[in-house]
Amino acid sequence: MATGSVTAGGQDRVRRAANSKAVDVAARAGFVARGIIYVLIGVLSLRIAFSGGGEQADRGGAIAEIAQKPFGTVLLWLLGIALAGMALWRLSEAAFGQAGPDGGKASKRAMAAGRSVFYGFVAYSVLSFAAGDKGSGSGKSDKNSQDVTAKALDWPGGQWIVGVAGAAVTAAGLWIAARAVMRKFEKHLKMQEMSARMRKAVDFFGVFGGAARGIVFATAGGFAIAAAVQHQPGKAKGMDDTLRTFAGTPAGPWLLALIAVGLMAFGVFSWANARWRKV
Numbered sequence: 001m002a003t004g005s006v007t008a009g010g011q012d013r014v015r016r017a018a019n020s021k022a023v024d025v026a027a028r029a030g031f032v033a034r035g036i037i038y039v040l041i042g043v044l045s046l047r048i049a050f051s052g053g054g055e056q057a058d059r060g061g062a063i064a065e066i067a068q069k070p071f072g073t074v075l076l077w078l079l080g081i082a083l084a085g086m087a088l089w090r091l092s093e094a095a096f097g098q099a100g101p102d103g104g105k106a107s108k109r110a111m112a113a114g115r116s117v118f119y120g121f122v123a124y125s126v127l128s129f130a131a132g133d134k135g136s137g138s139g140k141s142d143k144n145s146q147d148v149t150a151k152a153l154d155w156p157g158g159q160w161i162v163g164v165a166g167a168a169v170t171a172a173g174l175w176i177a178a179r180a181v182m183r184k185f186e187k188h189l190k191m192q193e194m195s196a197r198m199r200k201a202v203d204f205f206g207v208f209g210g211a212a213r214g215i216v217f218a219t220a221g222g223f224a225i226a227a228a229v230q231h232q233p234g235k236a237k238g239m240d241d242t243l244r245t246f247a248g249t250p251a252g253p254w255l256l257a258l259i260a261v262g263l264m265a266f267g268v269f270s271w272a273n274a275r276w277r278k279v
Contacts, residue, residue, distance in 0.1 A: 023089055028274040030086020030119065033079050035270030037062045038213075042264030045243050049253040049260060057260075058239035059122065063129055073130055080127035083119055089279065090116035099188075099278040143238075149224065150233035159228045162236075166224025173218025180210020185269075190276045202276070205269040212262020216242055 040062035044055045055061050066075050093112035097104035152162050179185070185206045191199055220242045227235035237245065246256040 026085025027089035031274035033082035039267035045260030076130035083123035163228035170221030177214025209266025
């Protein structure tokens with residue numbers, strides 16, 4: 001009985017730590033960092049749309065952009081630490097469930113675990129770049145995508161693996177866009193604490209930004225499917241080439257500009273999450 005009490009007490013302390021003020025601050029700092037990255041990707045995309053700039057419109061381009069600014073290395077350290085905070089918060093959600101009545105569902109905890117791994121990787125790449133490893137974090141997403149696709153296509157059943165992965169990314173993008181349009185994000189925010197004008201603004205940024213982000217993901221997944229079907233790794237595209245593809249449509253640079261503004265809107269929405277997210 002004593003052993004059981006000690007175990008229960010230890011679990012309770014871990015749970016309290018997961019719901020502590022420190023984790024709350026870490027999560028909100030992570031949303032701020034995510035917002036900065038998406039706003040910068042949007043700005044870089046706008047430059048490409050109207051000037052054909054050579055910058056990378058992806059996370060690597062955003063990191064390189066920050067590094068060029070005064071105190072850029074310090075800013076990257078802060079950004080990486082904030083993203084590590086996001087990973088920690090997602091890990092706590094995986095272990096103990098999310099805020100809300102259905103936050104303990106296995107599916108939600110599994111998604112939180114996946115997000116924790118993703119943000120952990122992003123934090124590591126940013127911190128590595130800040131520490132002097134210039135090949136980390138700022139790598140071109142298109143080359144990385146093509147290299148990974150080429151390796152996967154050489155595996156037994158590689159075409160199926162790449163095709164299924166592409167279909168999963170496409171489905172995830174459509175799911176992200178659909179949930180944004182349906183305003184599913186509202187249940188995660190303290191909407192009652194906002195003024196009527198602020199609620200409208202947050203709704204706009206959430207719908208517009210989430211839809212744009214979902215479209216980019218879905219389009220990238222479509223390119224992965226094409227690479228699998230045609231057995232051509234060069235067909236796979238990272239975020240940078242995916243965004244540039246929008247400029248090659250009949251709508252020209254205006255479609256890319258619209259997506260770019262949408263990504264910036266998602267960045268602003270991330271900052272709203274930093275203020276009103278239920279953690």
